Amino acid sequence: MFSFESDAMLVEDREDLIAVLQMRFGMIPGxxxxxxxxxxxMNVLQRLILAAAxxxxxxxxxxxxxxxxxxxxxxxxxxxxxxxxxxRRDDDYGAKAE
Numbered sequence: 001m002f003s004f005e006s007d008a009m010l011v012e013d014r015e016d017l018i019a020v021l022q023m024r025f026g027m028i029p030g031x032x033x034x035x036x037x038x039x040x041x042m043n044v045l046q047r048l049i050l051a052a053a054x055x056x057x058x059x060x061x062x063x064x065x066x067x068x069x070x071x072x073x074x075x076x077x078x079x080x081x082x083x084x085x086x087x088r089r090d091d092d093y094g095a096k097a098e
Contacts, residue, residue: 006042013045020052021061035065044069 014036021028039045051064 009042010040010045013042013049014039017045017049017052020049024052024055025058025061032062032065041069 017036018028018033021032036045036048039048048061048064052061055061055064
C-alpha cells in the first residue's frame with residue numbers, strides 16, 4: 001500500500017473513532033483527541049473504534065485507550081453498551097428470560 005493511502009486511512013480511522021465517541025459520550029476532551037491523533041497503528045485505531053462502540057462507560061474506553069498495542073480482546077460486561085438497560089422480562093411460560 002502506498003504511503004499516502006495509508007496516511008489517508010489513518011486519518012479516516014481517527015475521525016471515525018472521534019465520531020463514535022461523540023455519538024456515545026458527547027463532548028470529547030481535547031487531550032483525548034490529541035492522544036487519538038498520536039496513534040499511527042491502524043489495528044489499534046480499529047480496536048478502539050470497536051471499544052468506543054461497545055464500552056459500557058466512558059471510563060472503560062479510557063482504559064482501552066491507555067492499553068495501546070497491549071490490549072488483545074474486548075469482551076465481558078464492560079463491553080456491553082446496553083447491559084445496564086436490559087431488563088428481565090417474563091417469557092410466555094412464566095420463566096425469567098434474560
